[in-house]
Amino acid sequence: MKKIMDALKNIMQNRNVRFGASAVLMTLATLCIIWFAQKILSDRPLRVDLTENKVYSLSDQTKKVIKELKTEVKATAFVRKLGSEAKYIEYMLTELGRYSPKFKFEIIDIDVDQVKWQKYMIGEANTVVFETGENPAGASAEPQKEKKAAAAKSLPYKRKDVKQQDIFQSDPYNPQKIEPKGEQAFINAVYSLTEDKQRIVYFTEGHRELSIGQGDRNGLTELANYLKTENYYIKTVKISTEGMVPEDCDLLVVAGPLNPFFDKEAEAVKNYLKNGGKAFFMLNPDLPCGLEKTLEYWNIKLEKGVVLDKRSFFQPILPIPSYKIHPITSPLDKDQVPLILPYSRGISDLKAKLDPRVVSRDDLLMTSESGWAAAEIKNGEKPVFKEGRDVKGPLALAVAVSEFVKADPKKTPASAESKETQFVLVGSSFFISNQWLTQSRGNLDFFINSVNWMLKQENKISIRPASDDLKRLEITPLRANIMFLVLVVLVPLAVIGSGIFVWLKRRAK
Amino acid sequence: MNAIWSISKRELRNYFVSPIAYIILAVFFIICGLFGYIVYVAKAPYAQLVYIMSLMTSIFMFLSPMLTMRLLSEEKKQGTMEMLYTSPITVAEIVLGKYLGALLFFGVLFFISLEFPVFLMIYGKPDLPAMLASMLGFLLVGGTLIAMGLFASSLAESQIVSAIIGFALVIVFWIMEFFSSAVSGSVGNWLATLSLSKHLESFNKGVLDGGDIFFFLAMSFMFVFLTIRRLDWKRW
16 A cells, blocks of 8 residues: 555655646636536627617517516426527526516426426427416416415416427428528517407419418418417418308408409409408509409509619619508607518509598509609610600509498398408519528518517517628629729739748848 | 746747748638638628638638647657746746747737628628627637647647647537537536537627637637646646
8 A cells, every 4th residue: 555655745746747747628618617607608698789770689579579478477487497499588588578677487497397398298309488367387487476376367378388399490492401580489479368359361272472371482381380479370272162252251362363353253352351461462554453443442553664763772673662650660660670662663643532431542662753654665675764654763662551341230130340451562473482581671661560560469569680681782893893803813812922922032141 | 927928929920921921811711712702702791700600610620720730739849848948938938928929820810801891891781799609609618728828739749740639639629519419417417518519609699608609718728728737748
């Protein structure tokens, strides 16, 4: 034993061992400090989001919804605490909790508290359970005080589970890329708990409209996902088969029909609207949609030709309209969020007298003074405005129409109260396609704000969780040449030239 | 402090009287220039600095061992290290001076690379604060890579060996996140926190994260400290 101790003493006195050991200890200490610091900072993150759109911060809409909570909402996250998913979930819930004392949350490590996990009957990790009211099964995330319990008893119990695949979604264009979408998923859960009724949105079919089931650039899958996020239930309808707009329809969406509606279908849409219906029309230029007469009933005229606007940052055929004052557009106008309306048509009014009806029509989006509708665009030729043939701007590209209609007291004597017909008409359909929705942030906000305005969901009218806007560079052939000359030729040559100069100078010495 | 400054100035001068600085700068800007031109003109004409910053970081990752390999190896090989040891300058001052010299060279490289943001600002409207965050990330990761290279340079007399060790170190810390996924539990979690690429993500997104800034500063400190310990050991 003594020999071993002496040998150890000799080893410890060795200079190499001492230096080596101190270096190893110092390295380990630094690595541990880094790990602890990361842990502390992940609990209380010191983050500054410098992006212009605050892409990595909670959106105005989310803050608004949480701040305006009338009932207490509890979120219980069942996670494996070591995973990065758990950190993200905890971060999002902490951020949400900052905006209202009525939003409570608890993080349960399923490896530690298996009892609670089983009580809630959760199948997989990284699931967040949102609840309002008192859980009748007693699986409450936190023990309620008596007072609170008494108050909660008056509220019906509601529960919504948000699973891992709702929080971490893969990019449809790049399935390898997983994007955290917790903000949308959590807000959707809050909506579904706090709203009285889930509204149903019908998309018309049968006229080669843009489809909610189509995942390519011309499809509407992105839009459908966002509508679900706002707690809308989405269905499709073939009016020609049904013979009418379904009775449970809260909003009818007509997304760029390439084939016209039959007269009977148009009549069914008109009757639906006249009875206080809501609709969102998106109509392509230079194509008969079959709804012209229906729109004329509300004094709307669809202009011929494709709108061109020289002031567009991109091409004239991709106008970036200005916002007119309206509840739909005000949040977008305030934050100067750009909106692109590709391949659009102008909208004007018939100037017909509608007395005694009172119809309010508001322009929402307008071209600039230099915008006009070209009746003819020939391939390879620059379109030129021709008086009499083309329509001079500025042109309205989107309008909102409202009319109060009195219900027929003979038919429905019990509920003879007035209803409000409302529709939004946009002279473009591609602006809500997957391609444009991902490229231009304002397009989505405009559509959803319009839907929320018509369905009286004003608390939802705002700016949605942002995604990174890609701002295009204006590169002309001359600019490209300058770029090549500077980046590829001049700068490397200057470096090599300096090297040769120094070498020659030293050689001369 | 004066000693550190004198050593760093001498190092910077040494860079520019040897062909290595010009080779590094020329290789760096030819690749970045070509890539930048292709990306911004043909592939993705968007005012996003992150495209070029990611490439600049990757190229500098390969070039940094070349930049740092001679810092201490050359002194050892030429026998001038003994002179430095016997001078009144402390080991810490020698190491910090050399580190600062390499950082100043990196500063020159960074300054020239500002050509990219300048182009983006002339040809488009980039998100300026996000762009600054991305540039800060490049500066911090550059400082860490140089510290790693400096430590590698203290381990061998041969510059080639130093460069290989430096490169291995950089690669290991760069793909640490990949290793961490193979190890479960808290060890895997701990390994993931040491990944250089993971800590660079938030800068490239345009977010300044206190944890990430701390990580790069702590890693730089650790490797500079290890270099000092290594030279101290050799000195006595």
